[in-house]
Amino acid sequence: MNKQAYIPSDLELEGLLAITKQGGKKGTGRYALRNWTMLHLSYYAGMRAKEISSIDIGDIYDNGKVKLACNLTKAQSKGHPRSVRLKNDKLRKALDEYYKVQNLCNEVPNRPLFTNQQGARISPNGVVHLFDKMYESAELKYDSKGNTKCSTHSGRRYWATKLGNTPGITTKQMMRLGGWSQPNVAMTYVETNDEQLDELIDRAFK
Numbered sequence: 281m282n283k284q285a286y287i288p289s290d291l292e293l294e295g296l297l298a299i300t301k302q303g304g305k306k307g308t309g310r311y312a313l314r315n316w317t318m319l320h321l322s323y324y325a326g327m328r329a330k331e332i333s334s335i336d337i338g339d340i341y342d343n344g345k346v347k348l349a350c351n352l353t354k355a356q357s358k359g360h361p362r363s364v365r366l367k368n369d370k371l372r373k374a375l376d377e378y379y380k381v382q383n384l385c386n387e388v389p390n391r392p393l394f395t396n397q398q399g400a401r402i403s404p405n406g407v408v409h410l411f412d413k414m415y416e417s418a419e420l421k422y423d424s425k426g427n428t429k430c431s432t433h434s435g436r437r438y439w440a441t442k443l444g445n446t447p448g449i450t451t452k453q454m455m456r457l458g459g460w461s462q463p464n465v466a467m468t469y470v471e472t473n474d475e476q477l478d479e480l481i482d483r484a485f486k
Contacts, residue, residue: 285431285432285433287441288438292420295418296414296420297316297320299414299417300312300315300316300414301316313381314382315410316374317375317377318407318410318411320371321371322411322432322434322435323435323438324368324371324439325365325439326364326436326439326457326458327436328357328436329408329432330357330358330404330407331352331362331364332404333402333404334355336389336392336393337384337387337390337391338389340366340375341384346375346379347366350363360461362459363456365457407432408432411431412431415429415430415431415434440458440470444467444470445470451463451467454470
């Protein structure tokens with residue numbers, strides 16, 4: 281079985297977002313806001329690299345306002361239509377900022393939301409490459425032994441773990457939110473730790 285992507289702590293995520301928005305440690309910040317916004321879609325909406333690559337302005341915004349959900353087609357997602365919920369406050373603020381700073385009001389709805397240096401739609405591989413650079417800049421790309429630590433799946437696992445450890449959520453709800461067709465696949469994304477398990481024991485035996 282392949283090693284699961286590392287899930288940053290909340291503090292590590294804050295550091296990653298801050299460093300990315302500043303343009304990284306090398307100070308190359310021309311596309312910093314774009315990269316920072318893509319991280320938000322990964323961590324606060326659980327979007328895959330392919331999904332981030334595929335979205336147009338009109339998928340996210342309606343007359344300048346962030347939609348409540350981004351409805352992905354089968355072609356945009358991993359073979360299954362998916363409604364990506366855009367309810368997270370941090371995500372909505374990031375998307376609002378991106379819209380205003382990039383002057384997206386002057387663009388047509390079917391223009392790609394994220395473009396590369398040539399102005400074309402960024403490819404899924406391009407998203408993966410950018411995430412690698414962001415993680416490396418924040419010293420989250422490799423562990424102390426030089427093994428790969430974070431990847432584009434880290435954000436999706438962070439998001440899924442937050443959902444999976446929310447009291448009352450069902451496996452069916454998890455599958456619908458994440459676009460998974462099998463419950464066992466959804467559960468592989470959810471991580472647990474001793475602190476969470478201790479909290480469950482405390483709640484169960486009060």
